[in-house]
Amino acid sequence: MSQIIFFVFVGIAAINFLYFLFFGSFLFSYKKKRVIASKQNHLPVSLVICAKNEAESLQLNIPYFLDQSHPDFEIVLVNDCSVDNTLDIMESFQKKDARIKIVNVQNNERFWGNKKYALTLGIKKASHAHLIFTDADCKPESKEWLALMSAQFNSDKEIVLGYGAYETVEKSFLNKIIRYETLITATQYFSYAFLGTPYMGVGRNLAYTSQLFYANNGFVDHMNVLSGDDDLFVNAVATSKNVALLLEEEGFTKSEPKKTWKDWYIQKRRHVSTSQHYKTKHQLLLGLYYVSQVLFWVLAIVLAFINFDFLYWVVSFMFIKIALQYIIIGKASQLLKEKGLLCFLPFQEIVLLSTQMIIFMHNKFSKPIHWK
Template identity: 70%
Template sequence: MLQVLFIAFLCIVAINFSYFLFFGIFFFSYKERKIENDNQNYIPVSLIICAKNEASSLQENIPLFLKQSHPDFELILVNDTSADETLEVMEDFQRQDARIKIVNVQNNERFWGNKKYALTLGIKKAMHSHLIFTDADCKPKSNEWLSLMASQFSETKEIVLGYGSYDTIENSFLNKMIRYETLLTATQYFSYAYWGSAYMGVGRNLAYTSQLFYDHNGFVPHMNILSGDDDLFVNAAATSKNVALVLEKDGFTKSEPKNTWQEWYTQKRRHVSTASHYKPKHKFLLGLYFASQVLFWLLGAILWIADSNFAYWIIGFFIFKLFLKYIVIGKAAKTLNEKGLLWLMPFQEIVLLATQFGIFVHNLISKPVHWK
């Protein structure tokens, strides 16, 4: 029986290593691009921001969006039935800048609290066919952000995936966990996209064409699912050839992370709840990755307890896995400008796996609530 478990452990080790090689090849082969303003063939774009009770964030961030160097864009602000002064803030900025258009979403019994309904109205309002999305609490990392995202559109590239980072809070383990989880998620979805099998993007930094949106019937196939306006659409619409990536630091966005474990846990519940609606191949591959991470620790512990002779093998594989992971995730962290996350990585991995397992079980028992 122990021999069977050891063979199973070796298989899990091989799967672990295969995934990190899969991720590493992308990040070590990716070469950063620079935007050339003089020669850039600018595509007019519509920047769409959906906001629900985000008056203070909009007051702070709309000026940053309006300062973007891109010469031809409109800013569509969608007020999703806010109860605060969100609409008033939008209207104040609209009076100052003609590029701003407002969509004021009223309560709808059928679609109440559904961000996808509000976003659909914003997309229908767009004058341009190339759409770029972010959130009200997001800040562009530079004035070149919009141009970098727009520059990746072409005749064949209909989806552009960007990176949405979070602010760094010193001496906060929760902040390190949030940023570490965000880094790992980005490592996966960028790598899958590079290999021609994009399965998600993040609404904090995402772009696609309106034609692609209408060709796939928008959000209608999953309108009844509370989250997934970003990843479920990308999962359905992405092909092996129509996705472009932006990993240049000037093309990132940054937003405020959750302040409590409960807030972060609730947010992740919504995100995880969409995974069951991915394409079967993505559910299998992502599920296999998660299972291989859990089983590495579980089988290793069982073998160690059952027979101490296995300890040397387990320690050796653990050190090698940790070494490989530090190289790959370290390269990803450098590319995505995430600092100070690697020194706690083994502990962070255990906490994250336990949290993800708890979310999986919790979502089986009850469904998460509205997006705001």
């Protein structure tokens, strides 16, 4: 019996190593290049921001959006049935700057609490064919953000995937977990897109054309799914040829992270609930990665306890896995300008895998019912 477990463990370890090599093929072959955002490729863009009870965030971040260097853009602010003074903040900025448009969404019994409905109204309000999306609690990392995002569009590229980072909170283990999970997710979706099989993007930093949106009937195919205005749409319409990547630091956005484990857990429940609606090939690839990660640690512990003779091999495979992780995640953190995430790497992975397992089980019995 122990020999069978050992051979299964070796197979699982091999799958782990192949995934790391897959990610490494992107991380070590991708060459960062400074995109020249010249006036010739300054396409007019509409920045669409959907907000629900985000008065404080909007007050803080709208000035950063208005201060972008891009010469031709508008901001479409969508108030999704807020009960605070979100609408008042939007209107106060609109009075000062004609580039701002407002969509005030009223409760709709059919689409109650559905961000996709609110976003659709925002997209319909947009004047320009090239749409850029972020969240109310995000701010751009530079004045060049909109210019760099718009510069990625061309006759072939209809989707732009950017990186949405989180602020660093010193001496917070939760913050390290949040940023570690964000880094791992980004490494995955950038790698898949770079190698020809894009499967998701994040709404904190995403762009696509209105033509692509309307040609695919927007969010109609998954309107009943609470989340997924970003990843499910990209999963449905992205191809090996129509996606561009923006990994320059000036093109990042940064958000305020959740401050409590409860708030982060609720947020991740919404995010995880969309994965079951991905294309089958993506579900299989992502599922195999997650299962192989979990089984590696489970089988390693089992073997260490049931047969001491395998301990040398178990420790050797663990060393190889951890070494590969430090190399790959270290390269990813360098590329995406994330610092301070490697000190407790194996422990962070185990905590994240355990949390994800709990979320999967929780979502099986109870679905999230609000986007915010």
